Amino acid sequence: MNVLNKPLEIRTSPHLKSSxxxxxxxxxxxxxxxxxxxxxxxxxxxxxxxxxxxxxxxxVLTEHIYCRLNNKESTVGDWSAAITGLLxxxxxxxxxxxxxxxxxxxxxxxxxxxxxxxxxxxxxxPALAGRAILQAAFPVAITTWHPAFLADxxxxxxxxxxxxPFTTATYDAVAGATPLGNMKFNHVAAEVSDMVxxxxxxxxxxxxxxxxxxxxxxxxxxxxxxxxxPVTIFLTVAVFSGIVHFFNxxxxxxxxMLFSGGMMLGAVFMATDMVSSPITDRxxxxxxxxxxxxxxxxxxxxxxxxxxMYAILMGNAVSPxxxxxxxxxxxxTGRKGGAK
Amino acid sequence: xxxxxxxxxxxxDNPVFVQVLGMCPTLAVTNSATNAMAMGLATAFVxxxxxxxxxxxxxxxxxxxxxxxxxxxxxxFVTVAEYLIQAISIDIHKALGAFIALIVVxxxxxxxxxxxxxxxxxxxxxxxxxxxxxxxTFALLCxxxxxxxxxxxxxxEYQVFGHGYEPWVLMILPGGGFFTLxxxxxxxxxxxERKAAKMQEISA
Numbered sequence: 001m002n003v004l005n006k007p008l009e010i011r012t013s014p015h016l017k018s019s020x021x022x023x024x025x026x027x028x029x030x031x032x033x034x035x036x037x038x039x040x041x042x043x044x045x046x047x048x049x050x051x052x053x054x055x056x057x058x059x060v061l062t063e064h065i066y067c068r069l070n071n072k073e074s075t076v077g078d079w080s081a082a083i084t085g086l087l088x089x090x091x092x093x094x095x096x097x098x099x100x101x102x103x104x105x106x107x108x109x110x111x112x113x114x115x116x117x118x119x120x121x122x123x124x125x126p127a128l129a130g131r132a133i134l135q136a137a138f139p140v141a142i143t144t145w146h147p148a149f150l151a152d153x154x155x156x157x158x159x160x161x162x163x164x165p166f167t168t169a170t171y172d173a174v175a176g177a178t179p180l181g182n183m184k185f186n187h188v189a190a191e192v193s194d195m196v197x198x199x200x201x202x203x204x205x206x207x208x209x210x211x212x213x214x215x216x217x218x219x220x221x222x223x224x225x226x227x228x229x230p231v232t233i234f235l236t237v238a239v240f241s242g243i244v245h246f247f248n249x250x251x252x253x254x255x256x257m258l259f260s261g262g263m264m265l266g267a268v269f270m271a272t273d274m275v276s277s278p279i280t281d282r283x284x285x286x287x288x289x290x291x292x293x294x295x296x297x298x299x300x301x302x303x304x305x306x307x308x309m310y311a312i313l314m315g316n317a318v319s320p321x322x323x324x325x326x327x328x329x330x331x332x333t334g335r336k337g338g339a340k
Numbered sequence: 341x342x343x344x345x346x347x348x349x350x351x352x353d354n355p356v357f358v359q360v361l362g363m364c365p366t367l368a369v370t371n372s373a374t375n376a377m378a379m380g381l382a383t384a385f386v387x388x389x390x391x392x393x394x395x396x397x398x399x400x401x402x403x404x405x406x407x408x409x410x411x412x413x414x415x416x417f418v419t420v421a422e423y424l425i426q427a428i429s430i431d432i433h434k435a436l437g438a439f440i441a442l443i444v445v446x447x448x449x450x451x452x453x454x455x456x457x458x459x460x461x462x463x464x465x466x467x468x469x470x471x472x473x474x475x476x477t478f479a480l481l482c483x484x485x486x487x488x489x490x491x492x493x494x495x496x497e498y499q500v501f502g503h504g505y506e507p508w509v510l511m512i513l514p515g516g517g518f519f520t521l522x523x524x525x526x527x528x529x530x531x532x533e534r535k536a537a538k539m540q541e542i543s544a
Contacts, residue, residue: 097506111519137510167504 022119025224025274026079032215033086033269039211040204044094045153047146047161048204052089054098058105059085066114080119084108087127087269090205091262091309092134095146095158095172099165104134124316125273128266128309135309144171145178145201178202180261183252184305195259206265209258216268229277229288230267234258236292244300251300262308263295276316283322291315345464349471355448356479356521357528362448366480367517369439373496376484377477378432382421382440384473387449389417391457391469398458410453411444418443448476479524486520487511 040048063081067074076082085105092101108130116122135142146158163169179190179200194200198208205212219225241257257263271277271291278287291311298307355361365383370376390413394401401409422440426433433440443449452472457465488494491511493501510516 133510133515136513136515137508138506139509141506163506164504166501166506168506 020224022078022080026083028219028222028224029083029269030079030086032219033083033090033205035211035214036090036205036208036265037086039198039208040090043148043153043198043207044146044204045150046155046157047094047153050098050157050161051092051094051096051101051204052086055089055092055101055105056082056085058102059088059109062106062109063114066110075118078119081109084113084126084130087205088130090265090269091127091131091203093142093145093202094204095144095160096141097163097169098161099163100134100138100141103137104130107133120275122275123320124313125270125276128270128312128316132309132313141169143181145181146172148199148201148207178261178305179256180299180305183256183260184299187250189252189256190260192253192255192259195256203262203265206262209264212264212268225268225272226277226284228281228284229272232285232288233263233267233271233292233295236289237263237296240293240296241300244296257296257299261299261306266295266308266312267291271312271315273316276319278319278322278326280323280326280328282326282328283319286322286326287315287319290318342464342467345467346471349468349473349475350478351475353472354475354479354528355472356476357524359448359451360525361451362446362476363521364442365439365446366483367514367521369436370480370483370487370517370520371491371512372435372488372494373481373484374432375435376480377496378425378429379436379439380473380477380480382425382436383443383446383449384470384477385424386414386417386421386443386446387452387473387476388466388469389420390414390449391452391465392462393417394453394457395460395462395465401458406458407450407454410450410458414449414453415444448472482524483517483520486523487516491516 037052040052060076060081064074064076067076085108088104088108089101092104108126111133112124112126112129113119113122131142141160144160150156158172160169160171177186179195179202182188182190190200195207196209198211200207216225216227216230220227237257238254241252242254245251245253252260271288278284291314294311294314295307298304298310349355353359356363356366362383365379369379390410393413394410397409397413418441421443422433425436425440452469456468460468485495488496489500490508493499493505493507508516511520
């Protein structure tokens with residue numbers, strides 16, 4: 001092409017751009033979640049497989065249909081809707097009726113993400129906020145646990161999973177209890193080694209601490225996750241619950257706190273959500289400490305056995321304020337913000 | 341008879357869906373259709389009575405103390421409404437609780453007294469108040485119906501779905517009030533926008 005005919009492109013800075021795109025980051029998150037997902041399907045069988053496929057497909061379809069109805073180009077190609085669906089599925093109990101899971105996916109995408117302006121504008125982590133709404137709407141169903149490693153898990157789907165939409169589910173006679181539930185209501189602590197390996201009952205993707213940390217390490221190694229968030233949360237929880245445990249030995253040990261419930265999954269994959277966490281380093285430290293303190297407070301003194309979801313949502317809620325309060329100083333300006 | 345004075349409160353100037361006034365009772369007591377109906381009718385009663393009295397006295401009330409006088413008139417009728425509800429159904433009185441007394445500070449009522457009744461004849465004021473009252477009741481019923489049907493599976497305590505229905509507990513909690521109001525506002529604004537677009541099309 002002749003030089004003169006070539007259109008002149010005028011762009012503003014930055015002129016050097018990273019080759020990493022949203023799609024790539026999101027795709028890598030999916031890869032990081034794979035070990036957790038595979039282990040979840042191994043430990044909970046068909047129930048987990050169905051649940052995860054249903055939430056992911058429902059989330060992607062919701063976003064696709066919304067874009068189509070508004071004559072916009074479909075945004076499902078950036079993988080974020082798939083991740084929202086997958087993460088939502090991982091936080092739900094395995095035998096939750098599937099229609100509730102679909103409802104949760106629709107709420108996550110429509111109410112929490114799209115209504116606020118889509119990817120990059122949502123205040124709250126869509127998957128967690130969707131789960132919070134499910135918890136408020138169906139408090140009984142979402143706290144009915146299903147035991148892991150049942151003998152017939154690959155041939156038998158729990159009857160509650162297939163409940164007709166809008167009807168109450170009948171649960172299989174066998175019921176499981178999570179380590180946190182046992183701790184809170186029966187004062188029985190589970191073995192930490194069981195919780196690290198994922199031998200306990202709980203939400204689909206929260207049981208195996210080792211595999212969650214492995215996925216997190218992969219993302220950190222690829223520089224696609226801020227390691228300061230999970231590390232600060234773990235430190236805060238360990239120190240705070242350690243102090244409480246020292247003065248009152250009937251409370252759970254810091255190790256139990258770290259490896260039980262949604263602590264690992266939440267700290268590694270939810271609290272690190274790039275959209276709903278603060279931007280600055282100082283903001284991130286305060287944000288992570290708020291999450292760490294809130295989760296211990298809810299677990300020890302709240303009515304619910306688990307508080308990770310609400311702790312992260314509270315952290316999300318204050319992160320715009322933290323962004324404003326803890327701005328980093330612009331190079332060349334004085335401490336008060338004005339020019340020197 | 342000026343029918344427009346009456347009609348506008350129902351739709352075009354609906355106190356809840358268009359003016360977004362009186363949010364406190366709208367969100368707080370619409371967890372069932374019965375409560376919503378009772379609150380709507382009580383508010384409509386206070387609205388009509390106080391508008392009548394304000395309109396009658398509009399030439400005697402000194403301008404400086406008019407708000408205090410309006411509140412006094414409204415509070416009188418709220419007391420009447422409270423005793424009436426207590427006499428009719430003690431259950432509804434218990435369910436509505438403090439929100440009956442709080443009708444006094446419902447800005448729809450003071451707003452109509454200040455903006456309309458204090459400037460217009462008695463007949464017109466009654467029509468306006470009745471329109472607003474019916475519009476308010478209608479809006480509360482819209483919210484109450486959705487919340488009761490989804491949150492308890494009933495409508496005016498009559499089973500809508502079969503016994504297997506799993507209630508969405510969220511809908512009868514405060515959060516459900518906000519969600520339902522948001523959804524209704526969405527629907528109303530969508531209809532308003534579509535109508536405006538059509539009008540433009542016709543005139544173009």
